[in-house]
Each structure stands twice: as structure tokens, then as C-alpha cells.
Amino acid sequence: MFISFEGIDGSGKSTQARVLAEALRAEGRDVVLTREPGGSPGAEEIRRLVLEGDPDRWSAETELLLFTAARRDHCERLIEPALAAGKIVICDRFADSTRMYQGLSRGNLRPQVDALHKMMIGREPDLTFLVDIDAETGLARAKGRQGPEERFEDFGLALQQKMRAGFLALAREFAPRFRVIDGARPPEAIAAEILAQTRAALA
Incomplete structure (x- = not known):
């Protein structure tokens, strides 16, 4: 099974992806935890290009090509081989983030x-958890990390608000695979709900 986690910056999705991976491994399941952009050596190099530096470093069109290149390498070298070997793959962001960040929020692309995804990727996750949280809280959390990868956070609150609305619309568009999770609750409660829904999907 291929599981992705989505959400605005600071939603807690990365933490929840890691917690789910640990819980499933504790049950004896073979799990690969990965992330986008990144997950393979080539894709990690592209990650540094797109997540660091000035907000205006790349146009939305250039970002789309870079993210798609990273995703293709990630799928070829890690995701597809792991799934073929019968493993559970948990990915922190996948194509839905590109649909939002480049497809909606910055360039209306x-x-x-969708055309590039169909041509070069051709796969959707089996299950997607959208960890939903208000934009103000998410941005404050994300900026509080004070790491080098803050290029998208530097676009400000308006982008995060647009992204949240867009992710919720995307969850309705792809309703069969999306699960919207209330991210304002304690992390333990969120993790318990995600684990229960994952177990049901794996049954």
C-alpha cells in the first residue's frame, strides 16, 4: 500500500507520517518512510534547489518541472521497487502538493x-491523509522551526490560507482516497485515528 500525507506547512503531517511508520513497524509490517521532494539521492539534490533560497528564485513553471523530475527519480529508485517487494510506502507529500503549490497557489498551472503527472508519473497513492489546521497556526509553527527550508513559508499567510482551501477542495475531488484529519487536536489523538484508519484500509 502507498500512503501519502498532505497539508499546509506546519500542519504536523511529517510528525504523523513518522509516527504511523513506527506504529506499523511495531506490528511487524515492512514499512518504507520517505518524503518529497526527496527520497532518492537525485531528488534530494533537487530538494535543496527548490526549498532553499529567495522566494522568487524560480517561477511556478520551473518549479513544476523540477518537482516532477524529483518525483520521477523518487518513484523509479525507491517507491516502485518498494511496492513491488510488498512493502508499505509512507510518503510525506506527493503529487497533491504539486497540484496545490504550483497548480493552484502560484501559477494556476x-x-x-495533471498532464505532466499523467505522462511522467502515472500513479496516485492508495490512501492520503490530509492533516488540516488553520493557516495562522500552521505558519507560526513552520516559521518557528527556523530551518533553511523556508522558501514557501516566506510567501506569507495569504498563500497558506489559499493552500488550506485548495487542499480541502482536493480532498473532495479525490474523495475515495482522501481522509481529512483534524490537526488541531493533541498529536496522540491524531495518531490514533490515523492508525485505526490505516489498519482498516490494510485489512
């Missing part, structure tokens, strides 16, 4: 995002 959704048709191009």
Missing part, C-alpha cells in the same frame, strides 16, 4: 501539473 493545474492542467499542466
Whole structure:
């Protein structure tokens, strides 16, 4: 099974992806935890290009090409081999983030995002958890990390608000695979709900 986690910056999705991986491993399941952009050596190099530096470093069109290149390498070298070996793959972000960040929020490039995805990737997750949280809280958390990868956070609150609305719309568009999780609760409660839903999907 291929499981992805989505959400605005600071939603807690990365933490929840890690907690789910640990819980499933404790049950004896073979799990690969990965992330996007990144997950393979080539994709990690592209990650540094797109997540660091000035907010205006790349146009939305250039970002789309870079993210798609990273995803293709990630799928070829890690995701597809792991799934073929019968493993559970948990990915912190996948194509839905590109549909939002490049397809909606910065360039209105959704048709191009979908066309490139169909041509070069051709896979959706089996299950996607959208950890939903208000934009103000998410941005404050994300900025509080004070790491080098803050290029998208530096676009400000308006982008995060647009992204949240867009992710919720995407969850309705792809309703069969999306699960919207209330991210404002204690992390333990969120993790318990995600684990229960994952177990049901694996049954």
C-alpha cells in the first residue's frame, strides 16, 4: 500500500507520517518512510534547489518541472521497487502538493501539473491523509522551526490560507482516497485515528 500525507506547512503531517511508520513497524509490517521532494539521492539534490533560497528564485513553471523530475527519480529508485517487494510506502507529500503549490497557489498551472503527472508519473497513492489546521497556526509553527527550508513559508499567510482551501477542495475531488484529519487536536489523538484508519484500509 502507498500512503501519502498532505497539508499546509506546519500542519504536523511529517510528525504523523513518522509516527504511523513506527506504529506499523511495531506490528511487524515492512514499512518504507520517505518524503518529497526527496527520497532518492537525485531528488534530494533537487530538494535543496527548490526549498532553499529567495522566494522568487524560480517561477511556478520551473518549479513544476523540477518537482516532477524529483518525483520521477523518487518513484523509479525507491517507491516502485518498494511496492513491488510488498512493502508499505509512507510518503510525506506527493503529487497533491504539486497540484496545490504550483497548480493552484502560484501559477494556476493545474492542467499542466495533471498532464505532466499523467505522462511522467502515472500513479496516485492508495490512501492520503490530509492533516488540516488553520493557516495562522500552521505558519507560526513552520516559521518557528527556523530551518533553511523556508522558501514557501516566506510567501506569507495569504498563500497558506489559499493552500488550506485548495487542499480541502482536493480532498473532495479525490474523495475515495482522501481522509481529512483534524490537526488541531493533541498529536496522540491524531495518531490514533490515523492508525485505526490505516489498519482498516490494510485489512
